[in-house]
Amino acid sequence: MNQSGAIDYWCNLFTPEGLKRLYIDPPEFAWPAQQWGMSNRLAGRSVEDFIAMMDATGFGRVGIPAAKVYNWRHRHLIWNLSVDEISPLVDRYPDRFFGLYGINPLQRMEGVRELERAVREHNFIGAVMHPHGFGIAPNVADWFPYYAKCAELNIPVFSLVGHAAEEMPSEPGRPLHLEQVALYFPELRIVGVSGWPWVEEMISMAWKFPNVFYGTSQYAPRHWTSELKSFVRGRGRGKVLFGSGFPVLDHAEALAQIDELGMSAEARYALLEGTAKKVFGRW
Secondary structure, three states: OOOOOEEEOOOOOOOHHHHHHHHHOOHHHHHHHHHOOOHHHOOOOOHHHHHHHHHHHOEEEEEEEEOEEEEOOOOEEEEEOOHHHHHHHHHHOOOOEEEEEEOOHHHHHHHHHHHHHHHHHOOEEEEEEOHHHHOOOOOOHHHHHHHHHHHHHOOOEEEEEOOOOOOOOOHHHOHHHHHHHHHHOOOOOEEEEEOOOOHHHHHHHHHHOOOEEEEOOOOOHHHOOHHHHHHHHOOOOOOEEOOOOOOOOOHHHHHHHHHOOOOOHHHHHHHHHHHHHHHHOOO
16 A cells, blocks of 8 residues: 655654653653643554544654653663564554664664664664764764664664753754764765754755755744745755654644645645655655
């Protein structure tokens, strides 16, 4: 089945158990959840209810990350979803969900081998990284074995860029750190996720490099800067892809905000579907 429709490249595990694990149990996420106004979405949804929401809003596919987020102050994993926790969902519904492998650079080659197994044995088609808590910028050598494996497997890598909402340093999220990665791995498709407050810096990376893209996960369209809105509508068409970061953004609300931007049909298709197909190289 070739499921068409909008593609959300980054949606956190949406089940009641998943959101409890990610946003309710960790004390590090209590303040961000309050700041982002997520309380009414933290109850979660069953798989059946979530697919019904996808059908109602026109989403064909959603990516679920096995995310790794590190506590910078106390040096432990806050989020530590495993491949085994995500694979039953993405393997059972391959036409609706796909997995994204969460990189823990401290695992070194053990993690590289796990990444390859996730891609070859399960429905994982990309990798994600959250540099801030580790305090390791994307252009540092710790990440390079993972980049090399993603290039070999022909899958994209998504890196959080911009400030850290949690209590961890924001500097590792400067989009300019992606430049050395793009230069070293021109065959690797790289997506910088969010970008705020360095939006123009992230736009410059996406515009400069054919293999770099801007992902909007967790960044509400209503709050996009004028530069990002202009980029999506015009010269950046085909360089920006939509992510909800659910429960940070609600899918129906995000679509309503996108409709407020006054984009052409071509630009809207590129944002919600076309660019994701190019980044993942499928569908």
